[in-house]
Amino acid sequence: MNQATTRPVRATLRLQFHRGFSLDDAVPLVPYFARLGISHLYASPLLCARAGSMHGYDVVDPTRVNPELGGEAALERLVRSLRQHDMGLLLDIVSNHMAVGGADNPWWQDLLRWGRLSPYGEFFDIQWHSPDPLMEGQLLLPFLGSDYGVALQEGTLRLCFDAERGEFHVEHYQHHFPICPSDYGELLRVPGELDAESAERLKPLADTFSTLRYQPDAHTQAEPLQRQLQDAASAPQVRAAIEQQLAQYDARQPEGFARLHALLEQQSYRLASWRTAADDINWRRFFDINELGGLRVERPAVFEATHGKIFQLIAAGLVDGLRIDHID
Template structure:
């Protein structure tokens, strides 16, 4: 494990979400306040140059520059100097897994070169591109309708950028390869190193690994030394100069080899303090071999909330059954993971199928493609962690093999007719000594897909369907904690943390948590008053019936109102649309049901005034300071651990 090398001892961080309206200069102004607050480090969101208008910084376009919108390198250096004057250090968020595909693709120069020059580009190795899918071209599903319709409407036009010929589609700009600019638009397009298609055709056309299901975030191959150096040189140099003291690593499970990446980062920074955004499921532990100070703290959030969950699980479970929501968490997760594989992650599944078919043939165990697809799908549906950490060329750990055995057994039980194919895949996924290119790629790529299945299937679908108590439906959280809240788990976790990861982070809120910690605290406090809970639900349920909104969604609405009260109509409406579309039950992001959404928003608006609003305010008054007691108790535990 890494030892802290920061000149400022790490005791506590304060995260700053930077953007154009709140950059380095704004951060400088609050440094004295943060010093008085008692933190040791400012924890900055990503600082490299992101796409224009970015509000978060995770959509990097240029690794060589500090964001101009934030204040540039000079602004960052001034912020560090101001922090150092007050005895504080800087921690910076790093995004090694992906870059953005901006509308004006020339903003991402490494990608621009690949789109222009194809496999001959000097940066062709940078990105995880599926060159075989479109016969050596890159599939880009960025059109609003099929290509023929776009061409017929004259929406795709020829133009120039900085003296070079380009193709334009509304605000999108694509390069044109050398000596291919002559002729009609369709003819020019046919000669490019990319294929443009409708976003609805992504299952067949998308030609690169993404961050989860976000088409505009293309995976970067930092496992290659030259790519690691090019994408990390600026931040490592700032660390060497004493501007940045440590790093938070975004989504390490997307990388080809997280352990190798951390070792390389440690060597490049001479042992900088580094934490990883790692979501641990169940009793899963962070790999002891990782050179990191620990996680960003989701595991702490889970055990703290579990310790503070009220012993009213039986009553709330009965209420949830009466509402008519999904019966079990396990079945909801399986259905949700199955749905996201079929609807959102088809490009990833299809690429896995081709690799698995090739690997099986190389191993002398040829398989039929339809069986391979069905078997891979079933294995992915049953994954229960974000990654198993099987590394080509390294003996797999017992933990990794146990995870593969578990999902294999569950997949075989669910689909016994293809059990032989599933068993073959199990052998291939654990064959770390294989010399087959397809076999090694399958081993890594399968693990890279497990994370998106868990994130989209559990966090972004299950947690919007199974809302028995939404305070527990949190990133890294466990809704099943309602069935057996146990403070003992907190003590066991604390002992293990002190023993193995004493310099890791604890947290109650991050930029990714679905609800603020105060909202969750109020819901935990309210859940103790089952009588009041049921009384309010009876009113919301009646209103939902009048508005034609299903009871489970109305139950989520009730908890949202209680936890976040008071809310503005705009804030509530935005959340309700997001929640309903993430649930994918009655409406979706890709195909919204406008009639259902109008009914839902109408119900939400009704709850903000009149009898329902009075009932909410009356109950919250009865609860008194119970929510503050839970919130302060949680914060005290977090700061103590």
Template sequence: MKPLTATVRLQFHSDFTLDHAVPLVPYFAQLGISHVYASPILKARAGSRHGYDVVDPTRVNPELGGEAALERLVAALRQHGMGLILDTVSNHMAVGGADNPWWQSLLAWGRRSPYAEFFDIQWHSSDPLLAGQLLLPFLGSDYGLALKNGELPLQFDKHQGLLQVAHYEHRFPICPIDYGWILALSPDPALQALAEHFTALEASATPLADALPLQAELARLVHEGADLESALVAFDSRSENGFKRLHLLLERQTYRLASWRTAADDINWRRFFDINELGGLRVERAVVFEATHAKLFELIERGLVDGLRIDHIDGLADPRGYCRKLRRRVESLLARRPLNAALEHFPIYVEKILGANEHLHRDWLTDGTTGYEFMNQVSLLQHDPAGEAPLTELWANVTERPDFPEEVRLARHLVLNASLAGDCESVAQALLQVARNDLMTRDLTLGAIRRALQALVAHYPVYRTYFNACGRPAQDEAFFQQALANARHDLSEADWPLLEQLEQWLGGHAWRQLPPGRARKQLRHACVRFQQLTAPSAAKAVEDTAFYRSARLLSRNDVGFEAERFSAPLEA
């Protein structure tokens, strides 16, 4: 196989499958391409045009031709000595809808589900309405209105034997334990008898396994004409009694249905930025890591994948730990690959935006980033420095907008109080719990913590830093201190002591120095949540807001670019 020298990016979807790429391989070879760089190919949401909304990481996407098509593409590449680098998503999966079996299991069974710990959920909420429940902000209107208008009908899936509430494309499964209450309202004796078995699942040691034959029996009875419809009609929320019954049924579930508008403030699970349909995964857990990567490891071992690009590495709880673990697992597979796909080194690249004077941590054991910083440098060389002063003056005079760094600061405050308000509040609440664990800090209030936190995040000069059990790495210290110093300008002197306390909590003192227990766990949780907040706040503020408000030179407004810099001289 050729060494990695040049790639061509191919975006696969239902209209451009893996088989469509096969006849293009000879042309790519003539161009000097060494590797095809493929968009995600694991099973994504139906009709996905990008593949980052994976619903089943255990399968190659059938819309792209499935595993057989992948084998045909790789065979064509091998004929020209070429390889395949695969884009993959470790941070999140597609949720909502009805097509992610892990998510649907979580909704049906709550913390009983084997996938309850796969998703990054905060089950313990200070809001009584969310105690032990998962907020589902997928409704097109307020919950009460949707219920009143009959927009949440109780339905039966005859193929799977599932009872579920529907709302447009979404399907919210009812816990099988509650089937008993529903079936008891049917006049059919067979369904009434089955209802008792469903109710008995509450006391079962293996309710998930025991529910499967009961659901199959329910499907059989309905197929043979059992009267389930009468029971479903009893939950028609357009009637007074149906309204009460359906609401009580939904209140018993492990989730709380809510308007999409509630997500910004009340969300209690991590998303990809502020997208409700992409739920964060806890790949730092061994079982989640193995389950989400099993198919990738199989493809690597079989010699079908020759490199990885990891999407949104900054969303993970522990990017360093993840990358090192991934490297170890991949290296262990190389000796098992076929001879025609032998590799001395397996490249792993991370999608990471580096700030000014920031360098990728070497101890991650990766081969580099996907190149935003390189494109930034190329762009700087393409602009004449003589144009900076007149364009800056023109933009300022015409718009009276602030300079770009100030636009970013204002935008960060905006997103922290709007689309990411719930995420910010989650970090503030976590820090409050840390404060309560020490007599010297327990008088610190949530309001003061919130103000100091927002000021610190608003001035963060990089997307995130990487605290660990030993504290803040020396490589990150300058960035944290820069944010700390600038945050003082946003706060009154009365809040400055809060910043000093944040400096200690957020990596100033290693959490491993604390004795094992609740306080240590809560400090670690607060540090992780803080770092998972700075990256999306930067992306939403810079890429999604400031770039659209500051147009001094649009060619400098691109992902990973330092838009405040206009040009750069050639350097040796």
């Protein structure tokens, strides 16, 4: 790729990229922009945002160019066309916050899964030591459409197993709340009378997962165990046995209500109605938007993780300048 242009910014034209208007869609327009006298295109955020985002400020993965826009290869094609017309590219970036909730931010999901044991526990601006003793060490998640007890009773909090990932989570509409792997043991102890063969195969895994709560490096040790679970669950009989076990956590039944509530009480987060956010939330949001979580970008590790791809794009000569959104 050619080196970044050093020509002064004379006139810019902003392009809002999204799934319906990709980086490749802009390429045939470049000659027209050049005839208008535009010196630089000013691009909306290009890092991987929430699926279907129309603006790009809800980044879920800052380590790659959004594949919905065509990815880095498409960016290279656009910049190649710009260079042929002696034009540059300015890029809008947002480092103050990223999209949370849902199920598509791997940093946020890892944080929910492991709490303060997560390497991302210090990435987000969280008040772990809450003055409320009921919230000590927990993250308030005001993402429920109703009060917590109502959501349990109505069955809109559902315990699920993702066989392809070897993971358990509680699902609430578009939200996935991960279960800590140290709690997988109780979920994998399939009764022998239900399926003796599957119970025998899962018992060693269940026992090993249960020991994670006593391991200082549980986060690392869980990964190979989840791969083993993924392999075991590739057998339809084992997967069916796990699903039958999860039926015992159907909160629409009294026993299931008690089991699922007890399991959720053990997690690093506390589920609540979206209405509680203004009074009880213990992490910084972007203004009052629950789906945008504040980042501790002043910390060197966070800065490097959130800006690494941007620096790569600059070093590769793909970006000539930045517009930094909400620099605070």
